[in-house]
Amino acid sequence: MSADDASVRRPTLTQVAQLAGVSLKTASRALNREPNVAPSTGRRVRDAADLLGYRLNGIARELRRGATSALVGLVSGDLANPFYSAVASGIERELRQHGLLLITANNDEDAALERSLVDAFLERRVRALLVIPSGSDHEYLSIEGNRGVPFVFLDRPPDGLAADAVLIDNAGGARSAAEHLLARGHRRIALVADLRRMAPQKGRIDGFIQAMRAAGNDAWEPYVRTDVHDVRHAERAVRELLDLDPAPTAIFTTNNRLTTGALRGMRDIEDKPALIGFDDFDLADVLGTTVVAHDMTALGREAARLAYERISGHTGPARTIVISTSIIARGSGERPPK
Amino acid sequence: MSADDASVRRPTLTQVAQLAGVSLKTASRALNREPNVAPSTGRRVRDAADLLGYRLNGIARELRRGATSALVGLVSGDLANPFYSAVASGIERELRQHGLLLITANNDEDAALERSLVDAFLERRVRALLVIPSGSDHEYLSIEGNRGVPFVFLDRPPDGLAADAVLIDNAGGARSAAEHLLARGHRRIALVADLRRMAPQKGRIDGFIQAMRAAGNDAWEPYVRTDVHDVRHAERAVRELLDLDPAPTAIFTTNNRLTTGALRGMRDIEDKPALIGFDDFDLADVLGTTVVAHDMTALGREAARLAYERISGHTGPARTIVISTSIIARGSGERPPK
DNA sequence: GAATCGCGTGACAACGATGTCAATATCTCG
DNA sequence: CGAGATATTGACATCGTTGTCACGCGATTC
Numbered sequence: 001m002s003a004d005d006a007s008v009r010r011p012t013l014t015q016v017a018q019l020a021g022v023s024l025k026t027a028s029r030a031l032n033r034e035p036n037v038a039p040s041t042g043r044r045v046r047d048a049a050d051l052l053g054y055r056l057n058g059i060a061r062e063l064r065r066g067a068t069s070a071l072v073g074l075v076s077g078d079l080a081n082p083f084y085s086a087v088a089s090g091i092e093r094e095l096r097q098h099g100l101l102l103i104t105a106n107n108d109e110d111a112a113l114e115r116s117l118v119d120a121f122l123e124r125r126v127r128a129l130l131v132i133p134s135g136s137d138h139e140y141l142s143i144e145g146n147r148g149v150p151f152v153f154l155d156r157p158p159d160g161l162a163a164d165a166v167l168i169d170n171a172g173g174a175r176s177a178a179e180h181l182l183a184r185g186h187r188r189i190a191l192v193a194d195l196r197r198m199a200p201q202k203g204r205i206d207g208f209i210q211a212m213r214a215a216g217n218d219a220w221e222p223y224v225r226t227d228v229h230d231v232r233h234a235e236r237a238v239r240e241l242l243d244l245d246p247a248p249t250a251i252f253t254t255n256n257r258l259t260t261g262a263l264r265g266m267r268d269i270e271d272k273p274a275l276i277g278f279d280d281f282d283l284a285d286v287l288g289t290t291v292v293a294h295d296m297t298a299l300g301r302e303a304a305r306l307a308y309e310r311i312s313g314h315t316g317p318a319r320t321i322v323i324s325t326s327i328i329a330r331g332s333g334e335r336p337p338k
Numbered sequence: 339m340s341a342d343d344a345s346v347r348r349p350t351l352t353q354v355a356q357l358a359g360v361s362l363k364t365a366s367r368a369l370n371r372e373p374n375v376a377p378s379t380g381r382r383v384r385d386a387a388d389l390l391g392y393r394l395n396g397i398a399r400e401l402r403r404g405a406t407s408a409l410v411g412l413v414s415g416d417l418a419n420p421f422y423s424a425v426a427s428g429i430e431r432e433l434r435q436h437g438l439l440l441i442t443a444n445n446d447e448d449a450a451l452e453r454s455l456v457d458a459f460l461e462r463r464v465r466a467l468l469v470i471p472s473g474s475d476h477e478y479l480s481i482e483g484n485r486g487v488p489f490v491f492l493d494r495p496p497d498g499l500a501a502d503a504v505l506i507d508n509a510g511g512a513r514s515a516a517e518h519l520l521a522r523g524h525r526r527i528a529l530v531a532d533l534r535r536m537a538p539q540k541g542r543i544d545g546f547i548q549a550m551r552a553a554g555n556d557a558w559e560p561y562v563r564t565d566v567h568d569v570r571h572a573e574r575a576v577r578e579l580l581d582l583d584p585a586p587t588a589i590f591t592t593n594n595r596l597t598t599g600a601l602r603g604m605r606d607i608e609d610k611p612a613l614i615g616f617d618d619f620d621l622a623d624v625l626g627t628t629v630v631a632h633d634m635t636a637l638g639r640e641a642a643r644l645a646y647e648r649i650s651g652h653t654g655p656a657r658t659i660v661i662s663t664s665i666i667a668r669g670s671g672e673r674p675p676k
Numbered sequence: 677g678a679a680t681c682g683c684g685t686g687a688c689a690a691c692g693a694t695g696t697c698a699a700t701a702t703c704t705c706g
Numbered sequence: 707c708g709a710g711a712t713a714t715t716g717a718c719a720t721c722g723t724t725g726t727c728a729c730g731c732g733a734t735t736c
Contacts, residue, residue, distance in 0.1 A: 010486070012692060023716045028694065036713055058461040059407065060692035063397050063721050069462075071441070078427060080635070082620070085423035089416060092444055101458060103409070103441045106430055120439060123396040124407075148348070263624045282420070283621050286601045297418070350722055361686045366724065374683055398722035401691050 011052040020048040031056070062125070072307060073121035074104045075114055076132040076154075083256055083279060083296060084132065087154060090300025091130060098308050100127065109134045122149060128307035130154060138163075150310030152303045156199045162318040164310070166303045170203030170278075171210070173292040173325030174254070177276045178211035180290075180327055181250045186274060186337045190223035190241045190248035192234055192258050201226075204254040204278055223248045234261025242269060249337035250274035256281050263287065276333040290333025294325045349390040358386040369394070400463070410645060411459035412442045413452055414470040414492075421594055421617060421634060422470065425492060428638025429468060436646050438465065447472045460487060466645035468492060476501075488648030490641045494537045500656040502648070504641040508541030508616075509548070511630040511663030512592070515614045516549035518628075518665055519588045524612060524675045528561035528579045528586035530572055530596050539564075542592040542616055561586045572599025580607060587675035588612035594619050601625065614671040628671025632663045 017027035022041060029037050030045035048054075062069050072095055076084045092102045103121065107114035114134050118141065121129055128150045131138075139160035141151060151158070153165040181189050191208055194201045205226065212220050222244070225237045234253065238261065241248055250273050253259040259277030266272050277284075280293035302321050327333070355365035360379060367375050368383035386392075400407050410433055414422045430440045441459065445452035452472050456479065459467055466488045469476075477498035479489060489496070491503040519527050529546055532539045543564065550558050560582070563575045572591065576599065579586055588611050589604075591597040597615030604610050615622075618631035640659050665671070 014692075024692095025694080025717080026715060029715090032694090036715090038714060041714080055457075056461050057401075057463065057692055059397055059401050059463050060721090061694075063395075063401050063723090064692080064694045066721080069397065071462075079417075079423050079430065080427035082418075082420055082423070085417050085420070085426075088423075088442075089418035089444065092417065092442065096443070101441055101443060101462075103439055104426075104430065105434070105439060106427065119393075123394050124409075124439075125395065125397050260621060260624075263621065267624055281621075282619070283598060283601065283625065286598075286605055287621065287625065352722080362722095363687080363724080364685060367685090370724090374685085376684060379684080395722050398691090399724075401693090402722080402724045404691080 010057075011054045012057070013054070016045065016049045016052055016054050019052065020045045069125050069127065070100050071103050071124060071126045072100050072128045072130065072304070073118075073124075073126040074102055074130045074132075075107055075117050075121070076104065077109050077134060078106050079104060081257070082281065086296035087132070087300040087303075090297035091304045092300075093297075094301045094304035095308070100308070100311075107134050115140065127311050128152065130303055130307060132156065133158075150307055152307045152310075154299060154303045157320070158318075164303075164306045164319050166299055166306065166321045166323065168200065168294050168299065168323045169325050170200050171207030173278060173294065174204040174207030174252070175211040176325070176327055177252050177278070177292050177333075178208045179215075180276060180329075180333055181252065181274060182211070182215050182217065184274070184334060184336055186250040187217055187219040188223060188246060188248040188250070188337075189217075189220045190238075190251045190273075191220065191225065191254070192228055192237055192241075192251060192262060193224075193226040193254040194258060195229055196226050201254055208252060208254075220248075228258060228261075231257050231261040231264070234258040235265040238262045238265030242266070242273065248273060250276075250333075250335075253277045255279050259289065259291070263289065271338060272332070272335065274333055274335040274337070276327070280328065284328075285330060288331035290330050291328050292325050293328045294323050299323050348395075349392045350395070351392070354383065354387045354390055354392050357390065358383040407463050407465065408438050409441050409462060409464045410438050410466045410468065410642070411456075411462075411464040412440055412468045412470075413445050413455045413459070414442065415447050415472060416444050417442060419595070420619065424634035425470070425638040425641075428635035429642045430638075431635075432639045432642035433646070438646070438649075445472050453478065465649050466490065468641055468645060470494065471496075488645055490645045490648075492637060492641045495658070496656075502641075502644045502657050504637055504644065504659045504661065506538065506632050506637065506661045507663050508538050509545030511616060511632065512542040512545030512590070513549040514663065514665055515590050515616070515630050515671075516546050517553075518614060518667075518671055519590065519612060520549070520553050520555065522612070522672060522674055524588040525555055525557040526561060526584060526586040526675075527555075527558045527588045527590060528576075528611075529558065529563065529590050529592070530566055530575055530579075530600060531562075531564040531592040532596060533567055534564050539592055546590060546592075558586075566596060566599075569595050569599040569602070572596040573603040576600045576603030580604070580611065586611060588614075588671075588673075591615045593617050597627065597629070601627065609676055610670070610673065612671055612673040612675070614665070618666065622666075623668060626669035628668050629666050630663050631666045632661050637661050 013027050014024055017024045027045050030042040074088060074091060079085050088104060095102055105117045107117055111134050130152045132154045133156050138158050141161055151163040153163055157165050193205050196202055223241060228234050228237050251262055253262045256279035262275060276290045278292045280291045284291055351365050352362055355362045365383045368380040412426060412429060417423050426442060433440055443455045445455055449472050468490045470492045471494050476496050479499055489501040491501055495503050531543050534540055561579060566572050566575050589600055591600045594617035600613060614628045616630045618629045622629055
C-alpha cells in the first residue's frame with residue numbers, strides 16, 4: 001500500500017517539457033493556451049502533462065505573477081452560528097463568480113485570536129480581507145489598509161480606521177419592532193439584549209429606546225436586560241422577567257441566540273407574552289415567531305462585491321452599505337397584551 | 339485619500355536588510371529567530387521591519403520550503419445548511435490546533451463544479467483535501483491520492499477509490515428510529531427520504547426497511563416517499579401522506595431539510611402523527627421534535643484528525659470512522675398511534 | 677603556540693512558474 | 707526574388723524567500 005513514499009514530488013513543468021521534447025517556456029505556453037504555439041507542439045505537451053499527472057503549481061505562479069493570491073480571507077465569529085454561515089455562503093458565491101476562493105477562520109469572539117488570524121491571512125497575501133470583528137480596536141489594521149490589501153467590515157463598523165463596511169439597519173429594525181408592539185397596545189415591553197459593547201447591539205438597544213421614548217412610554221424601564229450573552233442566560237432572563245409583577249406583556253430579543261433562549265424560557269408558559277426577535281431563523285415560521293428579518297446572504301454578497309471592486313482597482317473613500325430590515329409577522333408579535 | 343497607488347509593493351526582505359545594513363540572509367535569520375544571530379543585529383533588523391511595515395511573503399516561503407501550503411481544503415455542499423457549517427466548524431477548530439487553515443468552497447451539489455473546485459485546491463497545493471462529495475464517481479481523484487495529497491471523505495463514502503472516510507451510522511440510526519416507533523405501537527409508518535442515489539440516504543432507507551421487516555411489519559409499504567429533495571417538496575409529500583386513508587400514524591424523515599418540511603406540512607394538523615427526524619437541529623427542543631442525533635462537530639473533528647495524521651506522514655490502508663447516533667426523545671416521537 | 681571550535685555573517689543557488697527579448701523559420705507582398 | 711512581417715521557439719532573468727556552504731574571528735584546548 002505504502003509503496004509510494006508520501007513525499008514523492010509532483011512533476012514539474014520542466015519534466016513535462018523534457019518529456020515533450022520542448023523548452024520549459026514552450027511547455028508553459030502550451031498549457032496556458034497562449035497564442036503562437038504550433039498545434040502539434042501543443043498537443044504533444046498536453047499529452048506529456050496528462051501522462052505525468054502534471055498539475056500547475058499555483059504557488060509558484062502566484063509568486064511570479066505578483067505575489068498575490070486568488071484568495072480572499074474571512075475572519076468571523078463562529079461558523080456554527082447560522083448567521084455567520086449564511087453570510088459566508090453569500091460571500092463565497094459572489095467571489096466564485098470572479099474566480100476567487102474564500103478562506104475562513106473563526107475567531108471564537110476572541111480579539112487576540114482575531115488579530116493573529118488576520119496576520120496569518122495577510123502573510124498568505126490574500127487579495128482582500130473580510131472581517132466580522134470581535135475586538136473593538138481595529139487600528140492595528142490601518143497600516144495594512146494603506147498597503148493595498150482592502151478590508152471590508154461586516155455587521156460591525158470599523159473603529160479607528162476608514163474602511164468599507166456592510167451593516168444592518170439595526171436601529172431602524174429595532175425601532176420598527178418596538179412600534180409594532182406599541183401599535184398593538186403593549187406598554188410593558190421587555191428588552192433582552194446581548195453585550196452592549198458590540199455595535200450592532202448598541203444600535204438595536206438605542207433604536208428600541210428611541211421608539212419607546214417617542215411614544216411617551218417609559219413603562220419598559222424595569223424590563224431591560226442587557227449583556228445577556230448566551231442562550232441559557234437568555235432563557236433565565238426571560239423566566240425572571242415573566243415572574244415580575246406586573247410582568248411584561250411583550251419581549252423584544254436582539255439577536256437569534258437570545259430569541260432561541262426566549263423561546264425556551266417561554267416554552268411551558270401558557271399565556272405567552274408577545275415576542276419579536278431580531279434576525280430571522282430557520283423554523284420561525286413553524287414556531288410562529290415574528291422577527292425583524294434582513295437578508296444575511298445579501299450582506300455577504302455586498303461585502304464580497306465591495307471587496308472585489310477594490311481588488312479591481314477602485315479607489316476612493318470608504319463606503320458603507322446598510323442592509324434594510326423588515327418585520328415578518330408570524331403571530332408571536334401580534335399577540336395582544338394580557 | 340488615494341494618494342497611495344493601490345499597487346504599491348509591499349516591502350521585501352531585501353529592503354529590510356538594506357535598511358538594517360545587513361545581508362538578506364541575516365535579516366531572514368533574525369526575523370525567523372534562528373540561533374546564531376547577535377542580539378544587537380537581531381534588534382536592528384526587527385526595528386527596520388517594523389518601520390517598513392514588513393510582512394513575510396508566505397507564498398515565497400512556501401515555494402522555497404517545498405511548494406506545499408499550510409492550507410487544508412474543504413469542498414462541501416452548501417455552507418448555509420447548518421449541517422455543513424457545524425461540520426466545517428469542527429474541522430476548522432481541529433486544524434487550527436496544528437497551525438493549519440481551512441479553505442472552503444461550496445459545490446452547490448453539482449458534481450462538475452465539485453471537480454473544478456477540487457482542481458483549484460490542488461493547484462493551490464493544499465496539504466489535504468476534505469470532501470463531502472456530491473458526485474458519485476470519485477475515480478478521477480485516484481491519481482491524486484497516490485501523489486501525496488491525502489483525501490478524507492465526509493458523510494459519504496468514496497467510490498472507486500480507497501481513502502479515509504468519516505461516516506455516520508445511517509442504517510443504525512434509521513433502524514433505531516423505526517424501532518422507537520414500532521415499540522410505541524405504530525404500524526403505518528411513513529418514510530420521507532431524499533435522493534436515493536446519495537449513500538447516506540440509501541443507508542437510512544435500508545435501515546428503516548430492515549427494522550420494519552424484522553418486526554414482520556409491511557404496513558409501511560404504501561407510505562414510502564423517496565427522492566424528496568427540498569423543503570417544499572417534503573411539505574407537500576407529508577400533506578399528501580396525511581390525506582391518505584388510512585393515514586400513517588407516524589413519519590420518519592431522513593434529514594434535517596425534510597424534517598423542516600414535515601414540520602411545516604403538519605403545522606395546521608390538529609392530531610399530529612408521531613415524527614422522528616434524522617439530524618438534530620437548533621430549536622428541536624422548543625418544538626418538541628424527537629430526532630436521531632449525531633455529533634456533527636465530532637464528524638468534522640475526526641475528519642480533520644485523520645487528515646492531519648496523513649499530513650504528518652502516516653501511511654497505511656484507508657480507514658473509516660463511524661459516528662454513532664442516538665435518539666433524543668422530545669415528545670414528537672412518543673405520540674401514540676391514533 | 678598551533679590546532680580546534682563555535683559564533684556571526686554573507687554569497688549564491690534553488691523552489692517552479694512566467695515575462696522579456698532575441699533567434700530562427702516561414703510567409704507575404706511588390 | 708528581396709524585404710519586411712509573422713509565426714514558433716528557446717535562453718535567461720526574475721518573483722521573495724530559505725538552504726548550503728564558506729569565511730573570518732575570537733575563545734578554548736592540549
